[in-house]
Amino acid sequence: MHRTEDRPVILADPHARAWSPETARLRFREGLAGPTAGVAAGHTQANLIAVPADWAYDMLLFCQRNPKPCPVLDVTDAGSWTTVLADGADLRTDLPRYRVWRDGELVEEPTDVRAYWRDDLVAFLLGCSFTFEWALSTAGVPIRHVEQGRNVPMYVTGRQCRPAGRLRGPMVVSMRPVPPEHLGAAIRESSLLPAVHGGPVHCGDPAALGIEDLGRPDFGEPVAAAPDDIPVFWACGVTPQAAVMASRPPFALTHAPGQMFLTDARDEQYRVAGAG
Amino acid sequence: MHRTEDRPVILADPHARAWSPETARLRFREGLAGPTAGVAAGHTQANLIAVPADWAYDMLLFCQRNPKPCPVLDVTDAGSWTTVLADGADLRTDLPRYRVWRDGELVEEPTDVRAYWRDDLVAFLLGCSFTFEWALSTAGVPIRHVEQGRNVPMYVTGRQCRPAGRLRGPMVVSMRPVPPEHLGAAIRESSLLPAVHGGPVHCGDPAALGIEDLGRPDFGEPVAAAPDDIPVFWACGVTPQAAVMASRPPFALTHAPGQMFLTDARDEQYRVAGAG
Structure with a gap:
């Protein structure tokens, strides 16, 4: 498969640093793609990995056992594409670019995964170093x-x-x-x-x-x-994608590396309180 | 059921502060019971909750969604009574006192749960404020x-x-x-x-x-x-016990409040590095 190379969003639109997370999500929903470093500065970005419900326990346990690469910020209920981290967001459309995996193979890199969504998908949002x-x-x-x-x-x-x-x-x-x-x-x-x-x-x-x-x-x-x-x-939060490649679950959806989900959370709220 | 009131271990044996975690576990295995505040000082103590495998995903997700009361330190594989946190430990015998729950009701407070253990139990060890x-x-x-x-x-x-x-x-x-x-x-x-x-x-x-x-x-x-x-x-790590009472899973094993599992981990290793 041809790997898509997008320009950083900040280069495509210098105003992107000052966007609200909601504006960023809407622009991505409309089709804008690219790495999100610096976009909506000060707001928490997240890695996405969605797997079928019968793989969700293994994934959540994998994250618990590997908290440095896989710090869990939210887990959705099966089939739901909403998250407590972003009001009104749609996890199927609001990331710049996705990756679709079948049996551990990357098969597609679309900007919208509504056609791939399944009722049994559980989505994990993991912390991102852009924060x-x-x-x-x-x-x-x-x-x-x-x-x-x-x-x-x-x-x-x-x-x-x-x-x-x-x-x-x-x-x-x-x-x-x-x-x-x-x-x-x-x-x-x-x-x-x-x-x-x-x-x-x-x-x-x-x-x-x-x-x-x-x-x-x-x-x-x-x-x-x-x-x-x-x-x-x-x-790095791309670690679950390496686990997908190595472990070959029948199906998975992820973000494209560097092209993250913009949450409404502020970076400061993940800072250890009382320190400094 | 009569609630058991044990004396603090430190009162029963003033040397308990200087015990190694292994010594503490062996003493509890032999039958010593009581609140463990101050025992094997500097070593990390943990809350225990074990549930049948078909409840494990709900429990792990409950912990992820409520990280302040339920910070997960380790999760065992189903049926296993060992943990990476303590070499040679047996989770069925090495806590001072346990609680046995059926359908959300506290039915027993033994000092050994080998007779209650099941092949499908998944044990969660959660951080404890004694740390x-x-x-x-x-x-x-x-x-x-x-x-x-x-x-x-x-x-x-x-x-x-x-x-x-x-x-x-x-x-x-x-x-x-x-x-x-x-x-x-x-x-x-x-x-x-x-x-x-x-x-x-x-x-x-x-x-x-x-x-x-x-x-x-x-x-x-x-x-x-x-x-x-x-x-x-x-x-507090007793929160999962309150969830057991409210949600009534068919079976659960927990520690008795204040009577914790002594791990080999040092408290310092859970301190945010680079701070202070």
Whole structure:
């Protein structure tokens, strides 16, 4: 299948940073597609994975057992396409782009999945690292991929997640190059957001995670680093897609990597209260 | 049924504070019973609830939707009485005292549940507020019920949890009287432990939670407060027992309130990293 490459939404419309989440969802419903880093800044973005009800327990347990890559923000009731995280949203239409999976194979990347929806689908919305980019940015940490107008690079690692029932697979990470003088702030600020992956899983040599070439990410786009930058790796919400590939449930719907669901929640509400 | 009142373990054996978790589990396996506040200090204690596999998804979703009262630390595979949180532990024997529930009614409070165990039971271990007592104590906050050698008082509130499938019920809270000058530390330190209930759900007037009389807790024992103390309420891992009473699954096993499972985990590992 041809993989679709969309331009970042922020490049397509510079006003997207100031959109309300509702405006963003409506624009995506109308067909706009692209990576959502920086869109509706300050509002929480979420990964989507929907599986048939008879796989829902395995998926929820997989998330519980792997909370860094899979921090659950909401789970819908079977067949429902609404969520408590966004008033009036339709999970079948309001993401920029989706992926349709059959038996672990990616078969389609549509911008609307109403034709694929099933009455037995349970949708999981998982925290996304775009959320802590707001906190990092506020703390003065440069976000290279946003500066360069690219999707964040993501890599399949050699680390296996803890299996749950029929689900298993490797951990996927996102990578941001961080100048050494900002490393402390990057670790501290993301650690205070445990609901959106929390602190990094690794800093430095990518080989420690089994990543051979930072220039060839498995998802997203490569990002240019300054000479002194240290690569910092955070657990990534694309991990359930790697579990789908490895475990081959008969059917699944997900977001396209980097093209997230915009919730009405504010990033601050996931920050550990009382800290700082 | 006659409710069993055990003495706190710390009163029965003053050395219990310095026990290893393994020693504590062995003593409980031999039949010692009582509230475990302060036992094997610095090690993480956990609430237990085990339900038949066909109720496990509802329970896991209930926990996900109510993370403050029900922070999941581990979920066993059906029928298994072992956990990754404690090497060599047997969940059927190693808690001081259990509760056996049939159709939402408490029918027995044994110190060993091997005779009640079923091949389809899935056990949930949930974070316990005894964990943050260590952090509060280290920060200089007096823990009144420990000073007074009593079980912590717990109350059923008027706040309903978000339902999940067939499970619903009110939130249960534990209460600690805190001197005003220690309130900031109590809130900050517990907030940094989101895996064990996190920050308080309420401070001050108990009527705001629908609690009529602090002197008559629903579980545990009343605690004496100093004149200026402010009652501080944290979400409590007895909440699933209130859900069992309200939702009447055919069978469930739980710990007896205050009589927890001692894990090998250290309290510090649940503290939000990078903070403070």
